[in-house]
Amino acid sequence: MVNDTSSYRLPLVLAVSLHLFVVALFLIEWPDSPREIAPPPQHVTAQIVKSENTVTEQRNQASRKKAEEDRRRKAEQEKKVAEQKAAEQKAIEQKVADQKAAEQKVAEQKAAEQKVAEQKAAEQKAAEQKAAEQKVADQKAAEQKKAEEAKKLADQKAAEQKKAEEAKKLADQKAAEQKKAEEAKKLADQKAAEQKKAEEAKKLADQKAAEQKKAEEAKKAAEQKKAEEAKKAAEQKKAEEAKKAKQREKEEQQLMEQMAIEQAAREVADREQAEQRAKLAAEAQADAISQIRAAVEDNWMYPPNVNPQQRVVVRINTVPTGQVMSVTIVQGSGNPALDRSVEQAVMKASPLPMPDDPRVYEQSFRTFTMEFRPENATW
Amino acid sequence: MVMRLMLSLLVLLSAAVHAELTIQVTQGKQSAIPIGIVPFEWDGLQPLPEDVRGIVNDDLGRSGYFRTLAAENMIGRPYAPEQVVFGDWKNLRQDFVVIGKITYDGSGYAVDFHVMDVHQKVELFHHRVRGTASQLRDMAHYISDFVFSKLTGIPGVFSTKIVYVTTNRERNRFNLNYADADGAREQLIFTSTQPIISPAWSPDGKRIAYVSFESGRTAIYFQELATGKRQMVLNMKGSNSAPAFSPDGQRLAFVHSEGGNPDIFVLDLASGNVSRLTDHYAIDTEPQWMKDNRTIVFTSSRAGGPQVYSLDTITREVKRMTFQGNYNARPRVTDDGRKLIYVHREDEGFHIASQDLATGAVNILTMDTQLDESPSVAPNGSMVIYAATEADRSILAAVSVDGDVKFRLPSKYGDVREPAWSPIF
Structure with missing residues (x-):
């Protein structure tokens, strides 16, 4: 029995312990105890390998390099522009010089013409003078001839008188002889004849004196006429010369005026052309500006948390096809995300619309600035 | 001389023309x-x-x-x-x-x-x-x-957390849950057979304040997240609800009602002193501090239906903020002070709306969910998390503050209510 009871002990202990174990299990699992709350997870250890700064630094370096290149290029361009300008100025000066030269030439030509005219005038004058002299000489010669003729006439008259005297002598002789023959009778006749003869001689002398007087008067008239004519010629000449001088002066003045008018017209035309060119260029520029603005705005997606007061200024370098070579932040907003959105907008819009006129492009669009302000920000 | 003058003028002019062109751009896009x-x-x-x-x-x-x-x-x-x-x-x-x-x-x-x-x-x-x-x-x-x-350019909030309350169908189990902002890795931090409401984060993100009925009347508790240690903070006679920490963590605004007239009160956490901020026969509730540590936005029925008001805690001046719709409640302000988020009802259905505080423009963010309630704004102001009813069940959903992106958060257990988005740790 003892053995029997002892033989039950072990199974009993086992059974009891098994029950206890089961109860214990229930005790642990049974209650609807609140679930164990795991503490919030630890924060992650993040190790920064390459911060934005280094990358930014690289980019800055790159942009600095770019900026330097730009500067260099710009300087070169400026130099080129300056050279061009110098060339232009030189050209302008040359033009001015040419114009001056032309003017001088014109003046010279004018002077030459004047000289020629003067010479001609002088020649004409000389010719006129010569002609006048000749005329005078001719007149003189004519007068001399006339005088000579008059003298001849007088001589002839004198000869005729001599002949008449001889004839009278002869008549006297004859009368004496007749007298001798016819003395008494003939005395009366003789006397009458003598008287008649005397009368005739007197008549002849009177005639002669009249002729001489006439010749003298003619001479005097001719001289007077000559003097008058000379005087008249001189006056006419003088008047003509004055008139000519006046005309020359007038012509000169006219020429000057015409030149001035032409110069003014040229200037106006140049100005108009320049204005027209400037107008076209301004239109092309305005066109390109609005197109570029539209293209960039279309691509500008700015980040949240920006406000309309923020401002980003970038400098943009392009090539004539509109390809953007670089975008450099000139003035940042302080919000790198906003700055980046601007850089991206420009790059996304590349190639940008560009003006067709290369001069307009060179003048404004090779390097230009864009200013961004998110005025419609509401995020 | 004149020529030279003109030339120099020309050079000057061309130099002026050569000044660099600047193109102004003011219209961008607000897109993802x-x-x-x-x-x-x-x-x-x-x-x-x-x-x-x-x-x-x-x-x-x-x-x-x-x-x-x-x-x-x-x-x-x-x-x-x-x-x-x-x-x-x-x-x-x-x-x-x-x-x-x-x-x-x-x-x-x-x-x-x-x-x-x-x-x-x-x-x-x-x-x-x-x-x-x-x-x-x-x-x-x-x-x-x-x-x-x-x-x-603004901080991300993907490492932040949310807390929310879940209940079973029978309404005899109330859980306070803690999860990633995307709803993953849910953890239970408190559970009770009595209702839990109005969880709120302390500004340092280390503790949660909430209302629990466990003592038989509504009391406000603080719970340390790291240790799970709980502490009853307010147990005034009547009802105590809607705790809200001031941004400096020094004070706690709450609603206290004795005899059915809720008003806004404030508790000084260092001294334990309680002071009354509003005293109106209408309902004043759901206080929320603005970043200035001074202004409180709250819901009041003083104009009849619930509308959102602001309250200057120093001058006690009250100003109405919402005018659109016949129901605007449960206000939240983004940290940058630019937007007011609240529950809004225009005709039928409750939706989450955002109001631009500068322009007053109201934008309804949610249209596809019904009975939207309890919006809570992400600490970076980018998103709003809220509770919505879907197929007779309450779930958590989120919407981007522009209303463009919406998604539902996964949840495993019963009805989900009253999400609260943590600060950035």
């Missing part, structure tokens, strides 16, 4: 940034316990500020910067690409990742994050936060 998150390279034999790339992709895609690219639409899977063909990504209309590689060194995982700028064709950032297997999800959120903050 296209970003491609390439699956991270992992050469281990076993698959990773977490899909790191998938988490990052979801985080950024749900934020409203990014539009992600599906992995199957990608051309190539680069994981090192030199492998990135920018032209391909440009053709895919991406602005940024995130690539990376995960390695395991025996003690933990490391993710090396790079953020590439597609248009400027540069590597913007290179970063490395380490952690254990259980931290892979945290690492993924960390990557999301990093990328988000660098590309948007």
Whole structure:
């Protein structure tokens, strides 16, 4: 029995312990105890390998390099522009010089013409003078001839008188002889004849004196006429010369005026052309500006948390096809995300619309600035 | 002389014309940034316990500020910067690409990742994050936060947490839950047979204040998150509810009602002194501090239906803030002070609305969910989490503050209510 009871002990202990174990299990699992709350997870250890700064630094370096290149290029361009300008100025000066030269030439030509005219005038004058002299000489010669003729006439008259005297002598002789023959009778006749003869001689002398007087008067008239004519010629000449001088002066003045008018017209035309060119260029520029603005705005997606007061200024370098070579932040907003959105907008819009006129492009669009302000920000 | 003068004038003029052109741009777009998150390279034999790339992709895609690219639409899977063909990504209309590689060194995982700028064709950032297997999800959120903050200029909130209350059908089990901001890794931090309401975070993110009925009347409790230690803070006669910490953590605004007339009160946490802020026969409730530590926004029925008011805690001046709709309640203000978020009813149905405090413009964010309630704003102001009713069940949903992106948070248990978004740790 003892053995029997002892033989039950072990199974009993086992059974009891098994029950206890089961109860214990229930005790642990049974209650609807609140679930164990795991503490919030630890924060992650993040190790920064390459911060934005280094990358930014690289980019800055790159942009600095770019900026330097730009500067260099710009300087070169400026130099080129300056050279061009110098060339232009030189050209302008040359033009001015040419114009001056032309003017001088014109003046010279004018002077030459004047000289020629003067010479001609002088020649004409000389010719006129010569002609006048000749005329005078001719007149003189004519007068001399006339005088000579008059003298001849007088001589002839004198000869005729001599002949008449001889004839009278002869008549006297004859009368004496007749007298001798016819003395008494003939005395009366003789006397009458003598008287008649005397009368005739007197008549002849009177005639002669009249002729001489006439010749003298003619001479005097001719001289007077000559003097008058000379005087008249001189006056006419003088008047003509004055008139000519006046005309020359007038012509000169006219020429000057015409030149001035032409110069003014040229200037106006140049100005108009320049204005027209400037107008076209301004239109092309305005066109390109609005197109570029539209293209960039279309691509500008700015980040949240920006406000309309923020401002980003970038400098943009392009090539004539509109390809953007670089975008450099000139003035940042302080919000790198906003700055980046601007850089991206420009790059996304590349190639940008560009003006067709290369001069307009060179003048404004090779390097230009864009200013961004998110005025419609509401995020 | 005149010629020279004119010439110099000409030179001056051309110099003036040569001044650099400036084009003004003032109209951009507010649209999500296209970003491609390439699956991270992992050469281990076993698959990773977490899909790191998938988490990052979801985080950024749900934020409203990014539009992600599906992995199957990608051309190539680069994981090192030199492998990135920018032209391909440009053709895919991406602005940024995130690539990376995960390695395991025996003690933990490391993710090396790079953020590439597609248009400027540069590597913007290179970063490395380490952690254990259980931290892979945290690492993924960390990557999301990093990328988000660098590309948007505002901090990411993917590593933040939410707390919310769940109940069973029978209404005899009330749980206070703690989870990632995306709803993952839910944990129970308190449970009771009596109702739990109005959980609120302290500004340092270390404790939660909430109302519990466990003592038979409504009392306000604080609970330390790290230790689970609970403390009853207010147990005034009547009802005590809707606790809200001031941004400096010094005071707690709450609603106290004795005899059915709730008013706003404030408790000084250092001294334990309670003072009354409003005294009105109408209902004043749901206080929330603004960032200035001085102004409180709250719901009041003083104009008949519930509307949102602001209260200056020093001058006690009260101003009405909402005028649109016949029901506006449960206000929340974004940390930047730009937007007021509240429950709004225009005709029928309760929806979450956002009101621009500068312009007064009201934007209804949710239209596809019904009976929306309890909005809580992410600490960076990018998103709103709220409770909504879907098929007779209350769930958690989130919407980006512009209303463009909406998603539902997973939840496993019963009805989900009163989410509260933590501050950034």
